[in-house]
Amino acid sequence: MDWSKVFNEVFIIGFLTASVRMAAPLLLASLGAIFTARVGIINLALEGIMLVGAFSGFYGAYLTGNPLVGALFGMAGGALTALILGFLAITVGANQTVAGTGINIFALGITSYLLSVAFGIGNRPSAVPSFKEIPIPVLADIPIIGPMLFNHIGLVYLAFLLVPVVWYILFRTPFGLTMRSVGEHPKAVDTLGGNVIRTRYICVIISGILAGLGGAVLSIGQLSVFMENITAGRGYIALAAVTFGKWNPLGVLGASMLFGAADGLQLRLQAVGLKIPYQFLLMLPYLLTMIALAGLVGKTTPPAAMGKPYSKQDAR
Amino acid sequence: MKEEINISRLNIKKRQKENKSVFGIFAPFIAVVLALLVGALIIAMAGASPLYAYQWLLYGAFGSLNSFSETLIKTTPLLISGLGLAIAFRSNMISIGAEGQIIMGGLFATLAGLYITGLPAVVMIPLLIIAGFIGGAIWGAIPGLLKAKLGVSEIINTIMLNYIALYFVNYLLDIPLREPPGYFPQSAQIVKEAWLPVILPGTRLHAGFLLGLLLVVAYYFLMFRLPLGYKIRAVGLNPHAARYGGINVERNMVIAMALSGGLAGIAGMSEIAGVQHRLLGAFSSGYGFDAIAVALLGKLHPLGVLASALFFGALRVGANSMQRAAQVPASVVYVIQGLVVIFVLTDTFLQKHMVSWRKSRPAKKTSGEEA
Numbered sequence A: 001m002d003w004s005k006v007f008n009e010v011f012i013i014g015f016l017t018a019s020v021r022m023a024a025p026l027l028l029a030s031l032g033a034i035f036t037a038r039v040g041i042i043n044l045a046l047e048g049i050m051l052v053g054a055f056s057g058f059y060g061a062y063l064t065g066n067p068l069v070g071a072l073f074g075m076a077g078g079a080l081t082a083l084i085l086g087f088l089a090i091t092v093g094a095n096q097t098v099a100g101t102g103i104n105i106f107a108l109g110i111t112s113y114l115l116s117v118a119f120g121i122g123n124r125p126s127a128v129p130s131f132k133e134i135p136i137p138v139l140a141d142i143p144i145i146g147p148m149l150f151n152h153i154g155l156v157y158l159a160f161l162l163v164p165v166v167w168y169i170l171f172r173t174p175f176g177l178t179m180r181s182v183g184e185h186p187k188a189v190d191t192l193g194g195n196v197i198r199t200r201y202i203c204v205i206i207s208g209i210l211a212g213l214g215g216a217v218l219s220i221g222q223l224s225v226f227m228e229n230i231t232a233g234r235g236y237i238a239l240a241a242v243t244f245g246k247w248n249p250l251g252v253l254g255a256s257m258l259f260g261a262a263d264g265l266q267l268r269l270q271a272v273g274l275k276i277p278y279q280f281l282l283m284l285p286y287l288l289t290m291i292a293l294a295g296l297v298g299k300t301t302p303p304a305a306m307g308k309p310y311s312k313q314d315a316r
Numbered sequence B: 001m002k003e004e005i006n007i008s009r010l011n012i013k014k015r016q017k018e019n020k021s022v023f024g025i026f027a028p029f030i031a032v033v034l035a036l037l038v039g040a041l042i043i044a045m046a047g048a049s050p051l052y053a054y055q056w057l058l059y060g061a062f063g064s065l066n067s068f069s070e071t072l073i074k075t076t077p078l079l080i081s082g083l084g085l086a087i088a089f090r091s092n093m094i095s096i097g098a099e100g101q102i103i104m105g106g107l108f109a110t111l112a113g114l115y116i117t118g119l120p121a122v123v124m125i126p127l128l129i130i131a132g133f134i135g136g137a138i139w140g141a142i143p144g145l146l147k148a149k150l151g152v153s154e155i156i157n158t159i160m161l162n163y164i165a166l167y168f169v170n171y172l173l174d175i176p177l178r179e180p181p182g183y184f185p186q187s188a189q190i191v192k193e194a195w196l197p198v199i200l201p202g203t204r205l206h207a208g209f210l211l212g213l214l215l216v217v218a219y220y221f222l223m224f225r226l227p228l229g230y231k232i233r234a235v236g237l238n239p240h241a242a243r244y245g246g247i248n249v250e251r252n253m254v255i256a257m258a259l260s261g262g263l264a265g266i267a268g269m270s271e272i273a274g275v276q277h278r279l280l281g282a283f284s285s286g287y288g289f290d291a292i293a294v295a296l297l298g299k300l301h302p303l304g305v306l307a308s309a310l311f312f313g314a315l316r317v318g319a320n321s322m323q324r325a326a327q328v329p330a331s332v333v334y335v336i337q338g339l340v341v342i343f344v345l346t347d348t349f350l351q352k353h354m355v356s357w358r359k360s361r362p363a364k365k366t367s368g369e370e371a
Helices: A011-036 A046-064 A067-092 A096-119 A145-149 A156-174 A175-183 A186-191 A196-223 A234-244 A249-273 A278-296 B021-045 B050-063 B066-091 B100-117 B121-150 B153-174 B208-225 B225-237 B239-244 B249-276 B288-299 B302-326 B332-345 B349-353
Strands: B004-007 B011-016 B352-357
Touching: A011 A046, A011 A145, A011 A175, A011 A196, A011 A234, A011 A249, A046 A067, A046 A096, A046 A196, A046 A234, A046 B100, A046 B121, A067 A096, A067 A196, A067 B332, A096 B288, A096 B332, A145 B288, A145 B332, A156 A175, A156 A196, A156 A249, A175 A186, A175 A196, A186 A196, A196 A234, A196 B153, A234 A249, A234 A278, A234 B153, A249 A278, A278 B121, B021 B050, B021 B288, B021 B302, B021 B332, B021 B349, B050 B302, B066 B100, B066 B121, B066 B225, B066 B249, B066 B288, B066 B302, B100 B121, B100 B153, B100 B249, B100 B288, B121 B249, B208 B225, B208 B249, B225 B239, B239 B249, B239 B349, B249 B288, B288 B302, B288 B332, B288 B349, B302 B332, B332 B349
Parallel strands: none
Antiparallel strands: B004 B011, B011 B352
């Protein structure tokens, strides 16, 4: 084993850059999932929402030739898919985990189906216009940190800039306060004249927009194609990142970076052809999540109304 | 007070009383019909004939002895792991982990089939079943224990364990278990004595299907005739009442999860010993995720699970001939599967509410009706 291949500048910069890039879609999706979790909704549909976002983003970019329009398509597709979850979880009062599972199966089917219908069965679509890296002047020239942080596509910057924005909304605005109250004690919000149902719907849609955008980062930000099941479980990882990050944007940032780093590291190790079982690196984030949830990073307490549908009539 | 939610012109009213008995039985059936109708719409929108497509779907799944036996082959792992999930769901544990448990069951069965040699089939096959059960049960008990002892959500942990199992097996097939000379990520063949015998000559249908039917009966006796099943169901219905009644809630949660995983493990064993005869990286191909829908559509009842496993197995097999003959992408069956789950979820809602198209809404409100 040739360790000099690992401990050199090219490898380390490549690894760090990849980590940031791989973290971005997770970060977008898990920031979205903060909105649902904080109002008490288990967003297991995140995987399906990302997948639809990835497809509609790709298809939008294919139709218009403009990745920016593609990103808007991705957000719209994500929001629509999230609305199914909203209807089932909020209006119907169904089991949210099962609803999420159903939506994920549906999303896998409908995206593969539409791909076949649009391009023919078994045909791989050609690459579509995708986002180009935007190096930030001056900053991008800093050694190591420059390429790592300041030479990415716009959506990657956006994902990281959204962290303080979501934090501000959550902890410093009246809407954030309503959100958190709905997640802890919906009956109290209702009694005080707040609208539990509307707040939950708004948050579900926001989560759909963000997760859909996260999916679009995968298709038109990183690969410029759409493949069946392109998300490959990233929605579930994003959901774990939210729990790992204790439903806080800063914690979620850390968790997404950790998952991104594990992904980036295995990519780089495979690229240099080291015979380390990279599967263990891939496994690491999942193991860490389990260990973290078991109490290593302190107790994690979800919002009290998590998973419980709310109805005025039988509210406790 | 009447609760009314208006979505444009859709008028939804609280029912006077719940007509649970009739509607409850037909709800899964209605969900399937609705899903097939929406599926037909989606096929039609792509410019194909839904009727022609569904004909081929049906023909591909049941049209010949061979296709029917292929349907039963696909039904088997869905049935066994679906029964397993039904145990977990009955105890109110939400498991997304059947996929990982199938993989671990398949791995343990493979190890037994590779390294235990010189024994006759009557010993080998039960040994593999036990090995598969143990592999799955370990993978189910971990999230069960973490939930019981530390209160960690079993949902996230079962999902995480799916990936850990997948990468672990991929690693094993990458290096230690790879069959020499090692061109493909697959293990060597398990010993012939451990193969599940073919039960329908001329087809691939193996004894795993009979095992599945036996487990349907076993599930019924366990859940509805034995004290353990009663305890598991009591924990699921109301943990506080169960605790008050002297039932060790935590212990039964762990037992339910271990049993649930164990059955999924047997599903993995049946796939290895009946179909693949060796360990492959992606041998489960999503059975564990479909099994969630199977358990749910079957209303956690053994016969219901059998029927829905057959339905999902038929969809899987029929989809390919539909794609070949009618040029309708096979993935439409996943759309139908997802819709079935979504529509089943609305049944409790429909039980409680009357849905009708609003023509002109009468303004007067009758106050005498209590829901």
